Amino acid sequence: QKEVEQDPGPLSVPEGAIVSLNCTYSNSAFQYFMWYRQYSRKGPELLMYTYSSGNKEDGRFTAQVDKSSKYISLFIRDSQPSDSATYLCAIGSNYQLIWGAGTKLIIKP
Amino acid sequence: DGGITQSPKYLFRKEGQNVTLSCEQNLNHDAMYWYRQDPGQGLRLIYYSQIVNDFQKGDIAEGYSVSREKKESFPLTVTSAQKNPTAFYLCASSRYRSPNQPQHFGDGTRLSIL
Numbered sequence: 001q002k003e004v005e006q007d008p009g010p011l012s013v014p015e016g017a018i019v020s021l022n023c024t025y026s027n028s029a030f031q032y033f034m035w036y037r038q039y040s041r042k043g044p045e046l047l048m049y050t051y052s053s054g055n056k057e058d059g060r061f062t063a064q065v066d067k068s069s070k071y072i073s074l075f076i077r078d079s080q081p082s083d084s085a086t087y088l089c090a091i092g093s094n095y096q097l098i099w100g101a102g103t104k105l106i107i108k109p
Numbered sequence: 110d111g112g113i114t115q116s117p118k119y120l121f122r123k124e125g126q127n128v129t130l131s132c133e134q135n136l137n138h139d140a141m142y143w144y145r146q147d148p149g150q151g152l153r154l155i156y157y158s159q160i161v162n163d164f165q166k167g168d169i170a171e172g173y174s175v176s177r178e179k180k181e182s183f184p185l186t187v188t189s190a191q192k193n194p195t196a197f198y199l200c201a202s203s204r205y206r207s208p209n210q211p212q213h214f215g216d217g218t219r220l221s222i223l
Binding site: 004006008031032034041042043044045046049051088090092093094095096097098099100101102 | 113115149150151152153199201207208209211212213214215216217219
């Protein structure tokens with residue numbers, strides 16, 4: 001079992017839909033949770049960073065962490081074609097950071 | 110604007126050849142990293158450096174070498190000992206060396222074998 005699991009997709013949704021992206025992890029010592037967005041042929045850019053259970057909101061993006069289930073989510077509201085990208089989760093402790101393989105998201109106009 | 114610059118964008122390697130990938134940052138960050146990205150896999154850490162003249166092996170260091178002579182620069186050499194070098198290579202930096210620090214990335218170098 002991988003330490004961090006992420007469905008590779010692709011996930012295809014119509015413009016304006018709410019998108020839900022998820023990662024699961026196995027190590028309960030992990031306490032830092034990040035979401036990055038990566039456009040094709042570009043480097044990842046940080047979207048959200050949380051270190052506790054619960055929700056964190058930034059504009060159209062909401063990050064949710066459920067430590068009891070070892071499950072994190074990224075929600076995108078009012079999705080736009082410009083949101084089409086690969087979304088990577090990164091989960092870590094004070095000693096290591098493990099990356100998910102990324103979910104490819106396609107927003108259809 | 111501050112950021113990380115990687116060059117070249119595309120690179121081709123012949124059999125038995127060493128190639129060097131450049132990474133420069135003007136963010137004044139202490140820590141720098143090299144990752145390898147392959148399809149269907151998460152980012153894998155090759156090397157990291159917390160301070161000038163010091164660097165540590167990551168999870169997949171075999172066949173690679175680095176140097177950190179200046180704070181701004183962290184070049185990666187892919188040696189002939191790396192038998193499967195075809196991948197997308199990403200350089201990143203963070204203010205401090207800690208897995209809980211957000212990392213800033215360059216736009217990568219795609220390396221292929223001729």
